[in-house]
Amino acid sequence: RQDATTDYYEVTQKVATQEILPGHTTAIWGYEGTFPGPTLVSRSGRRTVVRHRNALPVPAVVHLHGGRTPSASDGYPTDLIVPDGFTGPLPHHDHQAGLAHGSRIYEYPLQQRAATLWYHDHRMDFTGASVWRGLAGFHLVHDDEEEALPLPRGDRDIPLMITDRAFDADGSFRYPATDPTLLHTPGVRPDYVEGVLGDVILVNGAPWPVLEVDAARYRLRIVNASNARRYRLELAPQPAGGGALVQIGSDGGLLATPRAHDAIVLAPAERFDVVVDFSRYRVGEEITLANRLGSGTTAAVMRFRIARRATDDSVVPARLSPIERLDPARATATRTFAFRDQGDEGWTINGRPFDPMRADATPRLGALEVWRFTSDFHHPVHLHLVHFQVLSRNGEAPGPYDAGWKDTIDLSPGEEVAIITRFTGYRGRFVFHCHNLEHEDMAMMANFEVV
Numbered sequence: 110r111q112d113a114t115t116d117y118y119e120v121t122q123k124v125a126t127q128e129i130l131p132g133h134t135t136a137i138w139g140y141e142g143t144f145p146g147p148t149l150v151s152r153s154g155r156r157t158v159v160r161h162r163n164a165l166p167v168p169a170v171v172h173l174h175g176g177r178t179p180s181a182s183d184g185y186p187t188d189l190i191v192p193d194g195f196t197g198p199l200p201h202h203d204h205q206a207g208l209a210h211g212s213r214i215y216e217y218p219l220q221q222r223a224a225t226l227w228y229h230d231h232r233m234d235f236t237g238a239s240v241w242r243g244l245a246g247f248h249l250v251h252d253d254e255e256e257a258l259p260l261p262r263g264d265r266d267i268p269l270m271i272t273d274r275a276f277d278a279d280g281s282f283r284y285p286a287t288d289p290t291l292l293h294t295p296g297v298r299p300d301y302v303e304g305v306l307g308d309v310i311l312v313n314g315a316p317w318p319v320l321e322v323d324a325a326r327y328r329l330r331i332v333n334a335s336n337a338r339r340y341r342l343e344l345a346p347q348p349a350g351g352g353a354l355v356q357i358g359s360d361g362g363l364l365a366t367p368r369a370h371d372a373i374v375l376a377p378a379e380r381f382d383v384v385v386d387f388s389r390y391r392v393g394e395e396i397t398l399a400n401r402l403g404s405g406t407t408a409a410v411m412r413f414r415i416a417r418r419a420t421d422d423s424v425v426p427a428r429l430s431p432i433e434r435l436d437p438a439r440a441t442a443t444r445t446f447a448f449r450d451q452g453d454e455g456w457t458i459n460g461r462p463f464d465p466m467r468a469d470a471t472p473r474l475g476a477l478e479v480w481r482f483t484s485d486f487h488h489p490v491h492l493h494l495v496h497f498q499v500l501s502r503n504g505e506a507p508g509p510y511d512a513g514w515k516d517t518i519d520l521s522p523g524e525e526v527a528i529i530t531r532f533t534g535y536r537g538r539f540v541f542h543c544h545n546l547e548h549e550d551m552a553m554m555a556n557f558e559v560v
């Protein structure tokens with residue numbers, strides 16, 4: 110439904126079954142009962158209102174990842190949608206938007222450029238378990254600037270949500286953290302403390318799918334929606350001359366100029382928008398989207414089969430979208446956050462586990478700030494509300510996958526990364542956290558309050 114200013118969606122989260130592995134049914138928690146959930150579509154600058162109904166057996170929180178969203182609709186981890194009839198314990202925290210019963214209305218102003226966003230569960234302590242069961246979907250934002258470009262569109266613009274999952278013999282999802290609160294019980298160090306991995310790679314909910322393509326350019330909007338797995342994606346074989354993955358966008362939309370890669374590395378929650386020209390292959394050829402960080406069953410993600418010759422009037426323009434360079438000399442604050450394993454405290458930021466009651470940073474509305482992250486492990490660091498630019502890695506230039514506006518950064522062991530962002534948009538409390546969902550559930554999360 111829509112009116113002059115707003116697009117409306119209604120989404121019900123429910124238990125459903127889906128045939129994921131051939132011949133088996135898997136119980137899922139799905140938006141509208143599907144995994145991934147329905148792809149929502151918005152226009153930049155036009156409000157989208159989503160009523161999320163919770164018909165699951167547990168409370169839920171919905172977060173639009175990459176959305177510039179007021180705090181009350183951002184899916185703060187304690188802003189639960191409590192299902193009708195729920196009698197279990199509820200947290201006693203200071204809620205940002207309060208508990209909602211049955212359903213909650215989320216308002217998204219979407220004052221932001223075209224980008225590939227995704228929505229997923231964000232319940233405090235339970236995000237990993239909920240997303241694993243299926244609570245994730247795409248939310249695409251379009252704008253005029255992007256539509257004016259001659260990029261591949263229609264059937265040749267394909268969102269790909271990559272996840273890994275483990276299954277029991279009967280086809281049900283296997284998630285080892287049956288009681289996720291164990292993840293941050295002092296003295297308990299479960300063996301999945303580094304994050305939960307699966308041995309089956311799913312793309313849009315299907316294991317190692319095969320996509321028939323024309324010998325033409327395709328735009329692939331790739332999100333790594335895995336709980337904890339990183340990927341290094343590469344086409345195998347590479348076409349003669351390499352550079353097959355032409356990156357046109359990242360988390361926050363189009364890059365200034367395209368960048369050709371042989372491979373791309375995606376940490377959890379990162380998005381890479383790439384154009385692949387399948388006319389560089391022969392009709393009948395089959396190409397694997399390989400994962401060079403995997404082995405055995407996780408070494409392949411999906412395949413493309415070149416089905417036929419086709420006309421193609423798409424182009425990847427040499428200039429995509431201008432990006433204003435943020436200047437660190439103008440920053441008014443620099444903050445440092447150490448992402449560390451503190452033993453019994455679990456995964457922490459600056460030595461402290463998440464506390465919804467504590468503001469860990471208080472940037473002023475409109476302030477330009479430099480944030481430095483240090484790390485002991487792989488931690489995909491994600492900020493809500495804002496997009497940022499990467500200034501440096503270990504004091505050197507940003508890496509090959511850091512271009513454009515980011516909302517999640519792949520932080521490696523021993524690394525120090527500096528980013529810069531401007532806290533525009535909305536006042537209020539927002540989280541930033543490690544997007545390894547088990548680390549997040551083990552309290553590797555903190556608050557910034559825009560004042």
Ligand code: C2O
Nearest residue numbers: 172174231378491
């Ligand atoms: Cu995609 Cu706070 O998360």
Ligand code: CU
Nearest residue numbers: 173174175493
């Ligand atoms: Cu987010």
Ligand code: CU
Nearest residue numbers: 488543545548
């Ligand atoms: Cu982490």
